[in-house]
Amino acid sequence: MSQANKYYSGLAVLILSLLVLPFALSAAGTAWVRITNLAILFVFLSLGLNIVVGFAGLLDLGYVAFYAVGAYVYALLASPHFGLHLPFWMILPIGAGLAALFGVLLGTPTLKLRGDYLAIVTLGFGEIVRIFLNNLSQPINITNGPRGITLIDPVRLGSISFGRSDQFFGLVLSGPMKYYYLLLLLLSLVIVVNLRLQNSRIGRAWEAIREDEMAARAIGINTTRIKLLAFAMGASFGGVAGGMFSAIQGFISPESFVLTESVMILSMVVLGGMGNIWGVVAGAVLLSFVPEMLRYTVVPLQMTLFSRIVIEPEVIRLLLFGLALVLMMRFRPAGLWPLRARQREFHKQAAIK
Amino acid sequence: MNPSCLLEAQAISKRFGGVRALHEVSLTIRQCEIYGLIGPNGAGKTTFFNVLTGLCTASSGNFNFAGAPLDISAPHLVAQAGIARTFQNIRLFANMTALENVMVGRHLRTHAGVIGAVLGCAATRAEENAIQQRAVELLHYVGIADRANHLARNLPYGDQRRLEIARALATDPKLLALDEPAAGMNATETAALRVLIEGLRNDGLTVMLIEHDVKLVMGLCDRVAVLDYGEKIAEDVPENVQRNSKVIEAYLGA
Numbered sequence: 034m035s036q037a038n039k040y041y042s043g044l045a046v047l048i049l050s051l052l053v054l055p056f057a058l059s060a061a062g063t064a065w066v067r068i069t070n071l072a073i074l075f076v077f078l079s080l081g082l083n084i085v086v087g088f089a090g091l092l093d094l095g096y097v098a099f100y101a102v103g104a105y106v107y108a109l110l111a112s113p114h115f116g117l118h119l120p121f122w123m124i125l126p127i128g129a130g131l132a133a134l135f136g137v138l139l140g141t142p143t144l145k146l147r148g149d150y151l152a153i154v155t156l157g158f159g160e161i162v163r164i165f166l167n168n169l170s171q172p173i174n175i176t177n178g179p180r181g182i183t184l185i186d187p188v189r190l191g192s193i194s195f196g197r198s199d200q201f202f203g204l205v206l207s208g209p210m211k212y213y214y215l216l217l218l219l220l221s222l223v224i225v226v227n228l229r230l231q232n233s234r235i236g237r238a239w240e241a242i243r244e245d246e247m248a249a250r251a252i253g254i255n256t257t258r259i260k261l262l263a264f265a266m267g268a269s270f271g272g273v274a275g276g277m278f279s280a281i282q283g284f285i286s287p288e289s290f291v292l293t294e295s296v297m298i299l300s301m302v303v304l305g306g307m308g309n310i311w312g313v314v315a316g317a318v319l320l321s322f323v324p325e326m327l328r329y330t331v332v333p334l335q336m337t338l339f340s341r342i343v344i345e346p347e348v349i350r351l352l353l354f355g356l357a358l359v360l361m362m363r364f365r366p367a368g369l370w371p372l373r374a375r376q377r378e379f380h381k382q383a384a385i386k
Numbered sequence: 387m388n389p390s391c392l393l394e395a396q397a398i399s400k401r402f403g404g405v406r407a408l409h410e411v412s413l414t415i416r417q418c419e420i421y422g423l424i425g426p427n428g429a430g431k432t433t434f435f436n437v438l439t440g441l442c443t444a445s446s447g448n449f450n451f452a453g454a455p456l457d458i459s460a461p462h463l464v465a466q467a468g469i470a471r472t473f474q475n476i477r478l479f480a481n482m483t484a485l486e487n488v489m490v491g492r493h494l495r496t497h498a499g500v501i502g503a504v505l506g507c508a509a510t511r512a513e514e515n516a517i518q519q520r521a522v523e524l525l526h527y528v529g530i531a532d533r534a535n536h537l538a539r540n541l542p543y544g545d546q547r548r549l550e551i552a553r554a555l556a557t558d559p560k561l562l563a564l565d566e567p568a569a570g571m572n573a574t575e576t577a578a579l580r581v582l583i584e585g586l587r588n589d590g591l592t593v594m595l596i597e598h599d600v601k602l603v604m605g606l607c608d609r610v611a612v613l614d615y616g617e618k619i620a621e622d623v624p625e626n627v628q629r630n631s632k633v634i635e636a637y638l639g640a
Contacts, residue, residue, distance in 0.1 A: 225504075226504050229503050229504050229506060230500065230503055230504065233498060233500075233502075233503030233510070233514070234492075234493060234496055234498045234503070234513075234514070234517070235498070235499065235500055235503060236503070237482075237486060237489055237490045237493070238490065238493050240479065240481075240482055240486075240490075241479050241482070241490045241493075244478075244479035244480055244481055244482060245477045245478070245479055245480075247441065247477060248473065248477035248478070248479065249479075249490070250440075250441070250460075250461040250462060251439055251441065251461050251465065251470075251471055251473075251477075252465055252470065252490065252491050252493070252494065252553060252554065252556075252557055253461075253462045253465030253466055253491075253493060253494030253557050254462060254490070254493050254494070255460075255462045256462075262500065266500065
């Protein structure tokens with residue numbers, strides 16, 4: 034009982050601090066709220082990829098393609114580009130659905146591939162989607178090519194626009210702060226979905242495929258269907274994240290969906306601990322914030338030490354990134370917070386005989 | 387077809403390039419019998435299992451199972467029809483607990499989908515409880531319930547074999563195909579395994595097993611078939627098979 038109390042009080046503290054966080058952050062500058070929002074998007078993406086890579090064990094290097102699909106669906110349906118201005122709650126499901134369709138499109142031809150071979154095909158898929166977006170400005174201008182789509186509508190709920198500040202009960206909420214709360218809500222939904230799936234019949238089937246595909250087939254799992262389901266589910270999360278990205282940024286172009294983004298998301302999953310939902314969340318938060326912190330510390334530090342910039346922050350970022358991955362492989366190969374056996378409650382009364 | 391016949395293999399052939407792994411192997415397995423498949427190394431026993439369970443496709447031939455043609459085009463269809471198997475080199479889901487391994491085995495006979503799981507609706511929760519309860523029962527049945535929460539890879543060898551059997555049983559099979567269940571076991575473990583298999587038969591299951599332990603096969607099986615170079619050279623009760631000159635020749639290389 035005290036265990037449960039401890040759990041709930043811990044949860045309450047976590048929720049409260051998450052609710053207060055944007056006020057603390059905006060004291061340090063609205064930029065930090067924006068950075069937090071992007072971090073939440075990355076948590077979102079990592080959780081989506083975790084379904085494919087962590088649960089089902091399918092190495093996907095083209096995940097950013099689904100992010101792009103979601104982002105472009107939002108951009109095309111809520112911008113002056115086509116003159117369409119659908120509400121976000123209508124677009125997000127469309128984006129998720131279309132991304133899921135793309136997931137199945139990628140999954141179908143790659144069902145028999147695994148490991149490195151699957152990684153190469155998915156990498157190619159990600160590039161194909163990006164190149165399509167870059168070139169679909171002719172003969173009919175769909176994506177506006179490399180110039181991207183501008184003036185994307187912010188999220189609107191009734192009369193409240195997320196693009197500007199508003200006052201609620203005497204509290205001033207800036208646009209990014211409103212997005213923060215919306216993202217937090219969506220994120221908690223995604224985490225609940227993930228947790229429930231993990232402990233379900235489908236989640237177990239995914240893990241069985243990861244552990245031993247042949248044995249999984251032999252005990253009657255239709256691996257074709259279950260794998261495609263993993264691709265579709267993972268992709269749909271990517272689609273939702275993409276839609277939110279469009280709305281927050283107000284501008285997207287194919288440049289936002291390059292291979293390094295896929296690698297970054299995969300690194301978050303791997304660093305945190307493949308298959309463990311909380312590990313993945315931690316990995317994504319860590320890898321989203323550290324580069325930003327570096328941006329704010331590396332330049333001033335070098336200026337005071339050498340009174341000029343010796344190494345660009347971007348270079349240092351990649352350097353530390355590589356170092357972190359090497360250290361991780363050496364000391365914690367399963368990730369910072371690896372998947373441990375979820376100890377199922379073993380009900381003695383359920384035992385018969 | 388004989389009503390007491392559960393599985394009928396008709397002229398099963400399997401070639402790997404120029405290698406004739408199975409050549410027109412026909413055999414019948416009756417309800418509730420323990421049927422042994424023996425033969426020297428490379429005789430095609432495991433290939434027969436793989437063809438039967440849909441893990442590799444037969445070059446020719448077909449199966450009748452429980453009075454209907456058996457679709458062996460995909461492993462899950464074979465499992466659906468009621469044939470479960472274990473593997474020669476144990477293939478458990480290593481990083482899942484013993485209980486979860488058996489719970490995965492219930493996949494085939496349960497239905498909960500994504501939406502049910504996400505919404506946590508009553509039907510799904512009830513099914514989940516039923517899955518867990520059945521899994522615990524099966525762990526008791528094979529005698530490793532006290533290790534339910536251990537990771538499969540941390541179980542001792544004999545228990546891993548038992549867990550694999552429990553997982554196969556979770557699919558509610560009519561025929562259980564065991565590929566060398568006693569391989570690597572000591573005398574005590576083999577004796578316990580024998581009790582387990584006899585118990586399965588007494589509970590109405592038909593068992594087919596590949597085995598190298600001749601003493602186990604001769605003592606346990608009702609009938610035995612012998613494969614040599616992909617051909618069936620004998621099929622009879624154990625005593626007669628032991629005296630069969632072709633079998634002696636195949637094993638001793640006269």
